[in-house]
Amino acid sequence: MFEGVLARLVAGARRVRRFERRELAAFSRWLQHTGNLLHLTVLVAVPLLIGLVTLISNAFAELSFLLFPPLASGVYTLFSDPEGRYASPRKFVVGLVVGACCGWAAIRFSAPFAANAAVSPASAALSIFLTGAATWLLDVEEPAAFSTALLVLVTDDASPEAYVASVAVFGGLVALVFAVWRNRFYERRAQYLYDTARSDDHVLVPMRGDHDRAETTALFGATLAAAHDAGKVVLLAVLDPEADDDEATATVDRLESTAERVRTRAGVPCDVVVARGAPVPTTLETAANANCDLVVTPYEEETGLLSPYVRGVFDSRYDTIAFRPTTGTRRWRRVLVAVARPGDTAHAMLDFGARLVGRGGSLSVCTCIDAEVERRNAEKRLADLAETVPVDVETRVARSRITDFIGANAGAYDLLVVGSSGDRSRASRFVSPPTFERLRDVDCDVAVVDRGQP
Numbered sequence: 001m002f003e004g005v006l007a008r009l010v011a012g013a014r015r016v017r018r019f020e021r022r023e024l025a026a027f028s029r030w031l032q033h034t035g036n037l038l039h040l041t042v043l044v045a046v047p048l049l050i051g052l053v054t055l056i057s058n059a060f061a062e063l064s065f066l067l068f069p070p071l072a073s074g075v076y077t078l079f080s081d082p083e084g085r086y087a088s089p090r091k092f093v094v095g096l097v098v099g100a101c102c103g104w105a106a107i108r109f110s111a112p113f114a115a116n117a118a119v120s121p122a123s124a125a126l127s128i129f130l131t132g133a134a135t136w137l138l139d140v141e142e143p144a145a146f147s148t149a150l151l152v153l154v155t156d157d158a159s160p161e162a163y164v165a166s167v168a169v170f171g172g173l174v175a176l177v178f179a180v181w182r183n184r185f186y187e188r189r190a191q192y193l194y195d196t197a198r199s200d201d202h203v204l205v206p207m208r209g210d211h212d213r214a215e216t217t218a219l220f221g222a223t224l225a226a227a228h229d230a231g232k233v234v235l236l237a238v239l240d241p242e243a244d245d246d247e248a249t250a251t252v253d254r255l256e257s258t259a260e261r262v263r264t265r266a267g268v269p270c271d272v273v274v275a276r277g278a279p280v281p282t283t284l285e286t287a288a289n290a291n292c293d294l295v296v297t298p299y300e301e302e303t304g305l306l307s308p309y310v311r312g313v314f315d316s317r318y319d320t321i322a323f324r325p326t327t328g329t330r331r332w333r334r335v336l337v338a339v340a341r342p343g344d345t346a347h348a349m350l351d352f353g354a355r356l357v358g359r360g361g362s363l364s365v366c367t368c369i370d371a372e373v374e375r376r377n378a379e380k381r382l383a384d385l386a387e388t389v390p391v392d393v394e395t396r397v398a399r400s401r402i403t404d405f406i407g408a409n410a411g412a413y414d415l416l417v418v419g420s421s422g423d424r425s426r427a428s429r430f431v432s433p434p435t436f437e438r439l440r441d442v443d444c445d446v447a448v449v450d451r452g453q454p
Contacts (some may be wrong), residue, residue: 095142221296222266227355280312295308
């Protein structure tokens with residue numbers, strides 16, 4: 001009885017750990033969306049920074065609580081759009097100080113015209129005029145500057161001079177925190193958040209179908225692996241359980257010959273595995289045993305649809321690329337990445353493209369829109385993606401159907417990278433088939449990327 005209870009407790013603990021791992025993986029992928037990352041950062045950064053400023057200001061009775069509104073507004077402006085027009089630590093601090101100084105000057109200049117009111121209309125009007133003129137001339141336009149310009153007019157508990165000084169000190173503190181966060185984390189977020197940037201360097205290549213196509217697929221996988229110092233390739237042949245020893249020997253010889261070409265061309269270690277069994281389970285078992293984190297398989301179709309083998313690998317926990325060579329090229333220096341929406345799959349596709357082109361190639365990322373009103377948001381999404389890879393990226397937004405755009409532009413590229421639509425529901429894929437299933441005659445190689453299941 002005790003053993004039965006213990007077994008149930010152990011099984012329950014394992015289920016909890018599996019659930020925690022799935023939830024953690026789901027949260028990690030949610031965080032890979034730049035918009036979600038910025039929203040979460042704002043939720044954390046604004047309260048913490050304002051709390052820190054409050055803690056410090058409580059030690060100085062002469063500091064006014066009116067310091068906080070422009071700081072809160074400024075923190076949000078900086079962290080919500082760290083690459084935007086107003087995301088400059090220098091402009092942020094100088095703008096706040098200039099606004100406070102203009103308000104202080106307005107008090108002095110308008111004193112003869114002050115009315116019997118809590119705030120003189122002349123002072124308010126003059127402070128805004130001076131702030132607008134000064135920030136424009138100094139090129140430090142900052143929305144929160146107008147807040148400090150007005151708030152300095154009502155600093156009853158502290159002198160205007162103390163208010164200006166506190167704006168400079170605490171504005172500088174906020175700017176310093178933002179600069180460190182942007183330079184040390186946000187601009188390096190790919191290496192911290194995106195799985196493919198720090199993994200997907202041990203590549204398993206199932207050698208299936210036509211040998212030339214399989215060998216080209218192996219070289220493609222090796223090129224991806226070579227982008228990381230720890231990269232390696234494993235070539236896999238899955239034989240029928242009833243295959244004789246002579247067939248196995250011939251298969252080993254053929255794979256060893258391919259492995260030697262891979263080592264020479266890509267400069268990465270290349271191992272060979274020949275196994276017997278059912279294709280999909282054997283492939284996944286080999287990936288686990290060989291410590292691989294990416295499967296690059298030849299693209300296969302049956303009656304116009306993805307083959308059961310490729311679908312089976314897509315449904316696994318491994319990142320997978322189904323590669324369809326059509327041009328005979330074995331160097332992919334001009335790559336077009338087509339994305340439909342931001343997220344971890346889009347980041348993975350762009351990372352793979354960056355690995356292929358290196359420093360001397362050409363990488364483009366595109367998306368298609370239905371109406372012109374969508375263009376600005378689409379350009380922002382592509383810009384967020386482009387910032388995460390260490391190569392120059394051309395962004396293209398087209399108002400057309402994705403298949404029409406690809407058909408008109410594919411000839412200018414060596415490779416097209418598209419997603420598998422694995423994040424869409426079955427009903428959605430039935431109503432609108434994935435892009436790769438609608439691509440038939442494309443004048444370049446095609447790589448279909450599927451992120452592993454968490």
